[in-house]
Amino acid sequence: MIFAYDPSTNPLNNNEWSFPLLECIHIAGFTLSIGTIAIVDFRLLGLSGGSKPAQLLKETAPWTLFGLIVMLLSGPLIFSSDPAMYLANQSFRFKIGAMVIAILYNYTIHRKIALANASPGVNKLVGLVSLALWVSVVAGGLFIAFV
Amino acid sequence: MSIAESIQSIGFLTEIRESSLVYPVIMTTHLACIAVFGGMILMTDLRLLGLAMTDRTVTSVVDQFRPWKRVGFVIMVTMGLLLATSEAEKYSGNPYFWAKMVCLALVGVHALIFRPRVYNNTATMDKAPSLPGVAKTAGALSLILWLSVLTMGRLIGYYEGPRNPQAYQTRQPAVQLTGLGRVSR
Numbered sequence: 228m229i230f231a232y233d234p235s236t237n238p239l240n241n242n243e244w245s246f247p248l249l250e251c252i253h254i255a256g257f258t259l260s261i262g263t264i265a266i267v268d269f270r271l272l273g274l275s276g277g278s279k280p281a282q283l284l285k286e287t288a289p290w291t292l293f294g295l296i297v298m299l300l301s302g303p304l305i306f307s308s309d310p311a312m313y314l315a316n317q318s319f320r321f322k323i324g325a326m327v328i329a330i331l332y333n334y335t336i337h338r339k340i341a342l343a344n345a346s347p348g349v350n351k352l353v354g355l356v357s358l359a360l361w362v363s364v365v366a367g368g369l370f371i372a373f374v
Numbered sequence: 375m376s377i378a379e380s381i382q383s384i385g386f387l388t389e390i391r392e393s394s395l396v397y398p399v400i401m402t403t404h405l406a407c408i409a410v411f412g413g414m415i416l417m418t419d420l421r422l423l424g425l426a427m428t429d430r431t432v433t434s435v436v437d438q439f440r441p442w443k444r445v446g447f448v449i450m451v452t453m454g455l456l457l458a459t460s461e462a463e464k465y466s467g468n469p470y471f472w473a474k475m476v477c478l479a480l481v482g483v484h485a486l487i488f489r490p491r492v493y494n495n496t497a498t499m500d501k502a503p504s505l506p507g508v509a510k511t512a513g514a515l516s517l518i519l520w521l522s523v524l525t526m527g528r529l530i531g532y533y534e535g536p537r538n539p540q541a542y543q544t545r546q547p548a549v550q551l552t553g554l555g556r557v558s559r
Contacts, residue, residue, distance in 0.1 A: 247532050251525045254408070258524070262413015269442060277438035278430065286427045287417070358410065365409050366402045373398040 232310070239308040246308060253301040260294025261361045263287035264333060267341055271354030280350065284341040295330070318374045322367025329360040378462035390460040397460065404453040408524070411446025414439035415520055422492065422513030424505045432509065433496040468533045474526035481519050488512040
């Protein structure tokens with residue numbers, strides 16, 4: 228045990244409602260962040276009309292960031308309810324790995340290509356990888372409860 | 375045999391319930407759809423409230439997201455039905471499940487009221503000097519309703535059955551429905 232910390236003292240474990248409601252906030256946060264990224268992805272994939280990818284990215288970026296902040300505040304709080312269990316959980320490790328890659332990818336390659344007038348082929352590849360990464364994060368999160 | 379029992383004893387629903395992989399995979403699809411398509415609902419609502427994508431007309435935002443919101447809704451409902459019917463006994467006794475169904479029914483009422491006035495009437499919204507109150511009302515109510523659906527959906531997993539140990543003991547624990555996300559507690 229690397230944490231000199233007793234989770235049973237955590238208010239999250241001593242109140243019937245705080246943990247489930249925190250999860251709801253977490254889900255709402257990632258719906259906003261992943262959902263707004265997916266809007267850009269659908270455009271990159273040529274599956275929706277509307278503004279050009281660059282314009283769409285600018286319109287959604289503040290909401291993506293807001294969602295990410297909610298996600299990154301609620302996530303560690305959820306983690307704090309039982310760090311040892313989460314650290315030992317394969318699905319949690321997968322999720323964190325996928326999430327780090329997905330965030331880095333979002334603010335580097337994804338952003339660059341969406342802002343550039345890239346060819347349809349490149350756009351499609353970048354949009355597809357983005358969707359795959361974020362769906363992996365969600366899947367990893369859900370499977371924490373099943374592995 | 376109760377209705378719930380007969381529903382969940384249908385062959386493939388029994389298989390879903392008893393599989394250690396299929397049930398969570400369906401649940402993952404349900405949740406991934408929320409993540410991928412939910413943003414379109416949120417952004418439409420925020421546009422109607424005048425908070426997001428204000429450089430564009432309401433028409434352009436509503437039209438861009440509408441077809442994909444429908445696709446997402448169909449996948450989500452299909453996955454939800456599989457989850458609920460494969461565990462019909464548990465879900466039918468779960469008050470949060472029914473609260474979620476009521477919220478979804480209210481989403482339907484919202485559509486009946488606001489579709490003709492807002493979503494199918496976006497040209498009028500765009501011509502108005504400022505966003506009409508009816509658009510803001512539609513956006514705000516939609517936001518509240520969908521967040522309620524989400525919250526009730528998550529709480530389904532925390533309901534531990536009636537506070538009567540004998541009634542609870544007679545149930546066969548199949549896939550762990552209670553305590554999702556709280557493995558070690």
